[in-house]
Amino acid sequence: MSHLLEVKNLQTHFTVDRNVVKAVDGVSYYVDEGEVVAVVGESGSGKSVTQYSGIQLIPTPPGKIVGGEVLFNGKNLLQLSGEELRQVRGGEIGVVFQEPMTSLNPVLTIGYQIIETIILHLKINKKDARKHAIELLKSVGIPDAEERIDYYPHQFSGGMRQRVCIAMARACNPKILIADEATTALDVTTQAQILEMLKDIVKETKTSIVLVTHNLGIVARYADRIYVMYAGEIVESGTTKEIFSSPKHPYTISLLNAIPRLDDPKGRQLIPIDGIPPSLINKRDICAFLPRCLHRTAACSFKPAPKLESVGGNHYTACHEDIKAEAILEVAAARAAVENSSTEIFHHRQLDNENLLEVKNLKMYFPVTKGIMKRKVADVKAVDDVSFFIKKGETLGLVGESGCGKTTIIRSILRMYEPTSGEVIFDGQNIAKMPKSKLRPIRKNISLVFQDPFSSLDPRQSAGSIVGEPLIIHQLTKTKQEYENRVNELFELVGLNPAWKNRVPHEFSGGQRQRIGIARALASNPSFIVCDEAISALDVSIQAQIINLLEDLQKKLGLTYLFVAHDLSVVRHISDRVVVMYLGKIVEVADWKSLYENPLHPYTKGLLAAVPIPDPFVEETRDHVMLEGEIPSVMNRPNGCAFINRCPMATKECSEVEPPLVETEEGHSVACIKVGKEVGL
Amino acid sequence: MIAFIIRRLLQTVIVLFMVSLIVFSILQVLPGDPARTLLGPEASPEQVEQIREELGLNRSLPVQYFTWVGNAIKGDLGKSIAFREDVTGIIGEHLPKTIYISILSMVLAIIIGVPAGIIAAIKRGGKIDSLISVIANFGMAVPAFWLAVLCIYLFSLKLGWFPVQGYTSPFEDFWLSTQQVIMPVICLAFAALASFARQTRSAMLEVIMQDFTRTARSKGLKEGTIIIKHTLKNAIIPVITLVGLQVRNIVGSTIFIEQVFNIPGMGRLVVQSIFNQDFVVVQGCVLVIAIIVALTNLLIDISYGYADPRIRIK
Numbered sequence: 001m002s003h004l005l006e007v008k009n010l011q012t013h014f015t016v017d018r019n020v021v022k023a024v025d026g027v028s029y030y031v032d033e034g035e036v037v038a039v040v041g042e043s044g045s046g047k048s049v050t051q052y053s054g055i056q057l058i059p060t061p062p063g064k065i066v067g068g069e070v071l072f073n074g075k076n077l078l079q080l081s082g083e084e085l086r087q088v089r090g091g092e093i094g095v096v097f098q099e100p101m102t103s104l105n106p107v108l109t110i111g112y113q114i115i116e117t118i119i120l121h122l123k124i125n126k127k128d129a130r131k132h133a134i135e136l137l138k139s140v141g142i143p144d145a146e147e148r149i150d151y152y153p154h155q156f157s158g159g160m161r162q163r164v165c166i167a168m169a170r171a172c173n174p175k176i177l178i179a180d181e182a183t184t185a186l187d188v189t190t191q192a193q194i195l196e197m198l199k200d201i202v203k204e205t206k207t208s209i210v211l212v213t214h215n216l217g218i219v220a221r222y223a224d225r226i227y228v229m230y231a232g233e234i235v236e237s238g239t240t241k242e243i244f245s246s247p248k249h250p251y252t253i254s255l256l257n258a259i260p261r262l263d264d265p266k267g268r269q270l271i272p273i274d275g276i277p278p279s280l281i282n283k284r285d286i287c288a289f290l291p292r293c294l295h296r297t298a299a300c301s302f303k304p305a306p307k308l309e310s311v312g313g314n315h316y317t318a319c320h321e322d323i324k325a326e327a328i329l330e331v332a333a334a335r336a337a338v339e340n341s342s343t344e345i346f347h348h349r350q351l352d353n354e355n356l357l358e359v360k361n362l363k364m365y366f367p368v369t370k371g372i373m374k375r376k377v378a379d380v381k382a383v384d385d386v387s388f389f390i391k392k393g394e395t396l397g398l399v400g401e402s403g404c405g406k407t408t409i410i411r412s413i414l415r416m417y418e419p420t421s422g423e424v425i426f427d428g429q430n431i432a433k434m435p436k437s438k439l440r441p442i443r444k445n446i447s448l449v450f451q452d453p454f455s456s457l458d459p460r461q462s463a464g465s466i467v468g469e470p471l472i473i474h475q476l477t478k479t480k481q482e483y484e485n486r487v488n489e490l491f492e493l494v495g496l497n498p499a500w501k502n503r504v505p506h507e508f509s510g511g512q513r514q515r516i517g518i519a520r521a522l523a524s525n526p527s528f529i530v531c532d533e534a535i536s537a538l539d540v541s542i543q544a545q546i547i548n549l550l551e552d553l554q555k556k557l558g559l560t561y562l563f564v565a566h567d568l569s570v571v572r573h574i575s576d577r578v579v580v581m582y583l584g585k586i587v588e589v590a591d592w593k594s595l596y597e598n599p600l601h602p603y604t605k606g607l608l609a610a611v612p613i614p615d616p617f618v619e620e621t622r623d624h625v626m627l628e629g630e631i632p633s634v635m636n637r638p639n640g641c642a643f644i645n646r647c648p649m650a651t652k653e654c655s656e657v658e659p660p661l662v663e664t665e666e667g668h669s670v671a672c673i674k675v676g677k678e679v680g681l
Numbered sequence: 682m683i684a685f686i687i688r689r690l691l692q693t694v695i696v697l698f699m700v701s702l703i704v705f706s707i708l709q710v711l712p713g714d715p716a717r718t719l720l721g722p723e724a725s726p727e728q729v730e731q732i733r734e735e736l737g738l739n740r741s742l743p744v745q746y747f748t749w750v751g752n753a754i755k756g757d758l759g760k761s762i763a764f765r766e767d768v769t770g771i772i773g774e775h776l777p778k779t780i781y782i783s784i785l786s787m788v789l790a791i792i793i794g795v796p797a798g799i800i801a802a803i804k805r806g807g808k809i810d811s812l813i814s815v816i817a818n819f820g821m822a823v824p825a826f827w828l829a830v831l832c833i834y835l836f837s838l839k840l841g842w843f844p845v846q847g848y849t850s851p852f853e854d855f856w857l858s859t860q861q862v863i864m865p866v867i868c869l870a871f872a873a874l875a876s877f878a879r880q881t882r883s884a885m886l887e888v889i890m891q892d893f894t895r896t897a898r899s900k901g902l903k904e905g906t907i908i909i910k911h912t913l914k915n916a917i918i919p920v921i922t923l924v925g926l927q928v929r930n931i932v933g934s935t936i937f938i939e940q941v942f943n944i945p946g947m948g949r950l951v952v953q954s955i956f957n958q959d960f961v962v963v964q965g966c967v968l969v970i971a972i973i974v975a976l977t978n979l980l981i982d983i984s985y986g987y988a989d990p991r992i993r994i995k
Contacts, residue, residue, distance in 0.1 A: 057899055090901035102892040107914045107990055116910075117900045152990040168900070
């Protein structure tokens with residue numbers, strides 16, 4: 001049987017500084033009509049390059065396809081002329097890219113960009129093309145498509161732009177749609193909406209979809225078959241259920257052990273994959289996963305790289321060892337035993353009853369100006385009357401879609417913004433209006449770990465001086481020797497070798513850089529650390545390392561965390577209590593268990609439903625109730641309950657009063673009139 | 682957009698006010714008494730005093746300033762000391778010549794520099810790219826007046842292709858006029874051309890690396906269409922900024938070029954008047970040049986809105 005797309009032994013190399021990087025090293029896979037195929041891997045695994053090689057979207061030079069065949073409908077794409085290949089690109093194979101914010105041309109209207117493709121491939125006149133484009137925009141859920149077709153990309157939100165990209169990619173009814181991390185940059189609710197839409201497209205049009213992603217949850221929910229990639233090779237392939245129920249490759253097994261799930265038992269210790277992915281420069285013919293493998297044997301080091309072999313039916317794996325499914329459990333059990341004692345402490349940790357931080361009626365308004373004189377016409381209520389507390393030694397998770405005010409809260413607590421009103425009581429002192437000079441000595445007790453380990457470290461500063469800088473600012477060390485000792489100590493604390501002090505950030509990997517960021521945050525010996533999306537820029541195998549590090553440090557140093565993140569599974573894993581925000585207000589607060597197991601607010605329910613669980617069997621039984629629409633702009637906050645236009649429970653009553661945050665049971669508060677009535681308040 | 686233009690207009694008015702203050706104070710800080718300069722060393726103190734009275738020099742500074750500004754708005758920039766004529770008239774005679782060669786230079790710089798930059802970017806790393814980059818670097822490094830002297834030596838004296846110097850209005854004798862302006866225009870344009878080529882090249886390279894260029898490619902568009910419709914429209918935005926800077930540079934360079942090629946334009950007028958200690962003329966010239974530069978920059982800011990919808994539509 002011939003496949004719609006069949007790739008045989010594809011090899012794509014990049015020449016970087018005279019070294020050959022084997023980005024794609026002998027990859028073979030196929031895609032059939034109407035299938036959703038997932039290509040899973042971490043950054044640098046070659047999953048995107050594999051996809052782009054087929055339609056020759058890789059930059060040449062430095063890239064070069066050195067071998068293999070890409071058969072599409074029987075034609076080898078690698079041998080087509082430029083003209084023929086252009087007809088395939090956009091005509092028969094459409095691509096949706098990762099970054100909706102930068103993937104559309106900012107100076108052309110979206111209509112122009114879609115119509116251009118239609119005219120090119122379908123050879124119809126402008127008028128009909130425009131009609132078709134409007135139809136497409138409607139089909140991807142763009143409201144007022146007739147009017148908005150003449151809008152520019154910046155007039156749309158990220159989710160809307162991604163819809164436009166999808167409309168563009170499927171404009172000419174392609175046979176295959178490649179979605180390259182197409183939802184990674186989006187909020188979890190928007191992600192769910194977009195993926196559901198893609199699923200419907202497959203159902204209606206028999207289009208095949210190649211989902212390129214690192215997110216195993218998405219894969220479990222949507223994919224029919226999976227290819228797992230590591231270091232430019234496919235290490236395992238099979239149906240989604242086969243892969244999740246009996247993974248055979250140690251890498252796949254380790255990945256599943258490393259990610260937190262929404263339905264985890266709380267005590268579960270994540271098992272990180274030690275080390276970092278190998279450099280693909282001058283790759284040797286040996287198992288690429290060997291140094292990080294928990295199942296390696298002495299023999300593995302002498303054998304050439306393993307080839308994919310069938311382990312039953314269509315399930316293939318590339319491993320010398322025959323690893324049974326029970327291996328997952330064995331490994332997990334072995335690791336858990338080691339960590340058990342500390343896990344116990346973590347869960348029965350006595351929390352002080354004392355509040356370390358208390359935020360009372362915090363408001364952060366920004367003026368909206370208009371006209372020539374820039375007079376103030378209104379306020380943007382980015383954070384509107386928010387109160388919460390964090391106990392000593394506790395981790396408070398803060399979640400919500402982008403634009404809900406998470407970052408603004410952090411910045412106003414840290415006085416990077418001057419709060420409009422309200423109190424921020426840190427360790428008994430109100431720091432909201434404190435003069436800067438008095439605030440400075442308090443600052444050393446509060447630290448911040450940033451999201452992006454690549455841009456949050458000065459590229460010209462050595463790692464040692466980055467970590468040591470707070471010591472100098474706060475004059476915490478007296479002698480040079482004392483300073484050096486403390487820096488060494490900090491390096492060891494976060495699992496870095498102190499001998500690397502003189503290296504600059506680009507000599508470290510992403511995970512190591514985040515460790516430097518954490519060491520810097522720890523330098524002044526703070527009691528409170530704000531983690532602003534601290535792990536979301538990291539690869540899945542590295543995320544677990546950092547989560548475990550943060551948990552260990554909390555145990556060792558008695559730290560208090562405010563953990564801001566959009567990944568609800570991670571927040572669930574790490575938090576004691578969780579705050580859910582919507583449009584500048586808190587809609588629900590509870591301890592992690594009540595919040596995740598018994599969410600009350602319809603928004604919380606919607607958020608949780610949108611998170612895919614990396615288990616196809618669980619996914620089958622879940623209701624996929626989608627939250628409709630998008631978070632409105634803070635400028636157009638609806639009257640009454642802000643969530644009203646997306647809420648399945650909303651009635652007229654909800655538009656009349658703003659629901660107050662009321663406690664339904666001890667420690668569980670919710671801001672919803674309906675829920676309040678149900679529990680009889 | 683309208684509010685943006687109005688705000689920008691107000692800013693221009695403020696700039697012009699500050700320029701007028703500086704120009705006015707030239708007369709005050711420079712040594713020597715204008716009345717004495719006007720009359721020469723032979724004049725009696727009574728005569729000097731009389732002229733001072735006539736020129737209003739013995740009134741208070743604010744009064745003098747406002748009288749001057751008031752007259753300037755009406756189009757009266759005072760009387761030249763050396764030529765004994767209205768400054769407005771003198772400028773009216775010299776300005777068109779400078780504007781003519783400046784506009785020609787700007788057009789030349791853009792129509793050669795921008796395409797050269799585009800070609801260099803497309804052929805990045807190739808021979809054409811290297812050649813364009815070398816010429817561009819040369820153009821930025823060589824001073825215009827030196828280039829002018831070199832051109833005269835080679836094309837006028839050795840080869841005899843063009844007249845050495847002089848200026849004729851294109852309305853009088855188009856052929857002669859064109860022959861005369863070719864060298865000054867090329868010399869004026871060269872540095873600007875080099876900047877345009879470099880700026881366009883780097884802007885194009887940056888845009889070519891952007892995600893949306895890849896998106897355009899993934900749609901199966903032809904390379905030419907991608908460059909013209911997608912890349913260039915984005916790359917042109919920083920080039921527009923450069924037009925504003927180059928207006929200033931070209932107008933500034935006319936001072937040397939007009940001197941070398943003996944073109945009776947504003948540049949030469951300014952130099953002459955400085956030597957003549959004819960500060961009323963200098964004042965007028967500086968004011969007029971400043972207004973022209975300020976207004977072109979205003980136009981450029983407005984044109985951003987047309988090039989970039991992110992500014993036009995909020």
